[in-house]
Amino acid sequence: MTSISILCLWLFTGYIMSNYHVVIIGGGGTGGALAHDLALRGLRVTLVERGEVTSGTTGRHHGLLHSGARYAVKDQESAIECIEENTILRKIAPGTFEENDGLFVAITDEDVEYSHAFIEGCAECGIPTQQLSKQEALRLEPNLTDDLILAVRIPDATMDAMRMPLRFFATAKKNGVDIKTYTEVLAIRKQGEAVTGVQVKDHTSGKVYDIGADLIVNAAGPWSGKVADMVGVEVPIRPSPGVMVAVRGRWCNMVINRLNTSSDGDIVVPQRGLSVIGTSSWVVDDPDNLGLPPDHIQAMYNHGTMMMPVLKNAPMRAAWSAARPLIGPRKADADTGRELSRTFKCFDHVDEGVEGFVTITGGKATTLRGMAEAAANVVCEKLGIEEPCRTREAVLLPHTAYYA
Amino acid sequence: MAERDVVFKVLRYKQGETVPHYDTFTVKTDENTTALVALQAIRRDDDPSLTLRHSCHHGSCGTCGMRINGEEQLSCVVNVQELGTPTVVVEPLQNAPLVSDLVVDMAPFFDRYTQPEMPYVRQSEFMPEADVPDGIGHYTRYENCLECGLCVSACPVMGSDASYLGPAAMAAAWRVVAEPRGSDPEFALNWADNEHGCWRCHVAYECTEVCPSDVNPAEAIMSLRGELTKRKFRRVFGLGK
Numbered sequence: 001m002t003s004i005s006i007l008c009l010w011l012f013t014g015y016i017m018s019n020y021h022v023v024i025i026g027g028g029g030t031g032g033a034l035a036h037d038l039a040l041r042g043l044r045v046t047l048v049e050r051g052e053v054t055s056g057t058t059g060r061h062h063g064l065l066h067s068g069a070r071y072a073v074k075d076q077e078s079a080i081e082c083i084e085e086n087t088i089l090r091k092i093a094p095g096t097f098e099e100n101d102g103l104f105v106a107i108t109d110e111d112v113e114y115s116h117a118f119i120e121g122c123a124e125c126g127i128p129t130q131q132l133s134k135q136e137a138l139r140l141e142p143n144l145t146d147d148l149i150l151a152v153r154i155p156d157a158t159m160d161a162m163r164m165p166l167r168f169f170a171t172a173k174k175n176g177v178d179i180k181t182y183t184e185v186l187a188i189r190k191q192g193e194a195v196t197g198v199q200v201k202d203h204t205s206g207k208v209y210d211i212g213a214d215l216i217v218n219a220a221g222p223w224s225g226k227v228a229d230m231v232g233v234e235v236p237i238r239p240s241p242g243v244m245v246a247v248r249g250r251w252c253n254m255v256i257n258r259l260n261t262s263s264d265g266d267i268v269v270p271q272r273g274l275s276v277i278g279t280s281s282w283v284v285d286d287p288d289n290l291g292l293p294p295d296h297i298q299a300m301y302n303h304g305t306m307m308m309p310v311l312k313n314a315p316m317r318a319a320w321s322a323a324r325p326l327i328g329p330r331k332a333d334a335d336t337g338r339e340l341s342r343t344f345k346c347f348d349h350v351d352e353g354v355e356g357f358v359t360i361t362g363g364k365a366t367t368l369r370g371m372a373e374a375a376a377n378v379v380c381e382k383l384g385i386e387e388p389c390r391t392r393e394a395v396l397l398p399h400t401a402y403y404a
Numbered sequence: 405m406a407e408r409d410v411v412f413k414v415l416r417y418k419q420g421e422t423v424p425h426y427d428t429f430t431v432k433t434d435e436n437t438t439a440l441v442a443l444q445a446i447r448r449d450d451d452p453s454l455t456l457r458h459s460c461h462h463g464s465c466g467t468c469g470m471r472i473n474g475e476e477q478l479s480c481v482v483n484v485q486e487l488g489t490p491t492v493v494v495e496p497l498q499n500a501p502l503v504s505d506l507v508v509d510m511a512p513f514f515d516r517y518t519q520p521e522m523p524y525v526r527q528s529e530f531m532p533e534a535d536v537p538d539g540i541g542h543y544t545r546y547e548n549c550l551e552c553g554l555c556v557s558a559c560p561v562m563g564s565d566a567s568y569l570g571p572a573a574m575a576a577a578w579r580v581v582a583e584p585r586g587s588d589p590e591f592a593l594n595w596a597d598n599e600h601g602c603w604r605c606h607v608a609y610e611c612t613e614v615c616p617s618d619v620n621p622a623e624a625i626m627s628l629r630g631e632l633t634k635r636k637f638r639r640v641f642g643l644g645k
């Protein structure tokens with residue numbers, strides 16, 4: 001090799017591959033999207049997940065690609081994040097969504113009253129709406145209740161809670177990210193004020209070992225408070241579970257939402273041959289011990305039936321709980337979790353005297369890419385890397401590429 | 405609520421060990437406890453090193469497949485008390501390399517499954533009487549197949565012929581023939597038309613029996629054979645395709 005070509009090679013690899021090593025803790029949608037973003041910016045990345053990827057909250061969510069309409073009145077910051085990411089994800093993950101749109105349905109006078117603020121809020125957030133009469137809506141969704149007064153169409157869609165994020169994991173893996181599943185972080189190593197690596201246990205072999213890191217990102221969702229405890233910093237996260245009930249039969253093709261403020265059982269998401277009713281909201285301390293309150297299962301049926309009477313006798317396929325990573329005072333008294341914002345936050349714990357440790361949490365599955373971009377910007381700034389984010393354009397590999 | 409203690413006998417294996425063994429655990433269950441929730445309770449309360457795959461918890465992602473009392477099941481939709489056995493035996497899927505405990509390597513499954521390039525979103529056949537809103541050609545939905553591998557685990561031919569392409573991949577190939585959506589049905593047919601493809605099946609229907617998502621792979625294999633036979637017949641008699 002000539003010295004010129006060695007120089008070129010050095011310049012080239014120096015450009016696309018920095019030597020900094022980032023360890024991401026948590027293989028949910030957030031961790032997967034962040035791994036993808038950092039890999040495109042040329043960083044060396046290892047992601048550790050204690051179970052299978054998407055075995056935390058991500059795989060278990062309701063399966064709604066939010067239009068943002070649900071938050072357009074009370075939480076506009078979240079609503080705007082949702083509609084932006086909704087548009088981007090359809091572009092970078094084609095063939096991943098059941099793109100049938102959604103309806104918000106008014107069945108009481110109070111709902112109709114709310115519809116004014118709702119349509120206005122959507123307009124303010126850039127969410128397109130189309131108002132439909134009772135007859136028009138019933139032609140689209142014949143199983144809606146006869147109590148229907150009006151409906152508003154918005155660009156919701158059904159997402160596969162596991163397969164959508166798998167496309168980020170597949171692409172990240174292809175771009176060199178080392179994804180270590182069944183690998184649990186037991187401790188975080190520190191030298192003085194700086195974190196220097198993680199101690200992990202590989203549960204497939206029982207081996208315990210250390211992985212060195214220039215920077216660690218805590219993307220452990222509702223577990224991020226527990227991970228932060230390992231470093232002695234505070235992440236104000238409240239694990240806030242909800243119950244979902246999947247019934248057999250696809251009783252609607254569009255996503256059906258109740259046109260009112262957020263409440264229990266206010267949405268039915270069709271998916272494959274199922275209809276999924278959700279959700280409730282309370283708060284717990286331990287994200288590994290959520291329980292499944294039987295009265296919440298009944299409540300899902302009761303509220304779902306108000307919008308679609310056929311659900312009353314639809315046989316249950318499964319009922320389960322999943323915990324939101326909501327940002328809010330960790331040990332406070334909020335008892336439903338509904339009052340906490342659905343937006344996300346990135347914390348650089350240097351403010352608490354710890355160098356090299358960043359937390360990204362909160363948010364929605366819908367906003368995983370945006371969360372990753374925000375966290376990757378912080379990571380790159382800390383490491384002095386000037387690479388732009390490329391995830392708005394890069395089309396993702398199919399989900400099957402993750403395993404194949 | 406009827407609480408009951410149930411004994412779980414779980415196959416255990418870690419990389420580097422020569423043979424698997426079984427461990428037993430006692431789990432408190434109520435009438436809603438699924439096998440998956442019971443295994444998570446074991447991992448939380450008794451042994452954090454227990455490995456298993458899971459994601460959606462409602463029979464839609466296909467990751468939590470295992471053998472429960474000898475039968476291929478998605479553990480998230482198996483109600484423990486309804487099994488009615490005092491001991492529940494839990495083992496990993498067969499015909500896939502064992503990674504650890506209940507985790508198998510799905511790479512060989514996907515290597516075959518992705519060959520016919522089946523698009524994952526299909527035209528929805530539900531509620532044909534419903535109108536479709538402006539701007540949407542037709543309502544869509546996800547394919548039935550959950551890529552869970554239960555059929556591959558249950559198939560007796562898979563156990564004796566490691567090169568058999570297997571029921572899930574055959575079902576995917578048939579879906580491309582039935583509804584191409586931009587993929588190549590000729591490729592899918594030619595790929596299935598081989599001694600380790602659709603002609604290898606014994607038509608025992610074990611795959612269809614265990615499928616949790618009404619894919620009916622055995623029927624798909626019969627359809628592939630029918631289509632291939634029809635084409636060969638036409639070729640012999642010079643009738644073109």
Ligand SMILES: Cc1cc2nc3c(=O)[nH]c(=O)nc-3n(C[C@H](O)[C@H](O)[C@H](O)COP(=O)(O)OP(=O)(O)OC[C@H]3O[C@@H](n4cnc5c(N)ncnc54)[C@H](O)[C@@H]3O)c2cc1C
Pocket residue numbers: 025026027028029030031048049050051053054055056057058059060061062063064065066183184185186219220221222223227240241242243244278279321322323324325361362363364365366367
């Ligand atoms: C009931 C409910 C319904 C929802 N519905 C929707 C919806 O329809 N649409 C939507 O967009 N969003 C929805 N959400 C929100 C969405 O699911 C979450 O915001 C998102 O999935 C969080 O992803 P995450 O990657 O941050 O966390 P997670 O998916 O929880 O990932 C964190 C990961 O960290 C791992 N981990 C924890 N500790 C360790 C350790 N010590 N070592 C290694 N790994 C560790 C965990 O195993 C886990 O996999 C819903 C949430 C809930 C609760």
Ligand code: SF4
Pocket residue numbers: 558559560561562570571604605606607608609610611612621622625
């Ligand atoms: S019908 Fe064929 S593919 Fe299905 S289990 Fe039997 S032999 Fe295997």
Ligand code: SF4
Pocket residue numbers: 466548549550551552553554555556571572575611614615616617618619620621
């Ligand atoms: S055909 Fe059925 S059993 Fe086989 S992988 Fe698909 S869903 Fe699972």
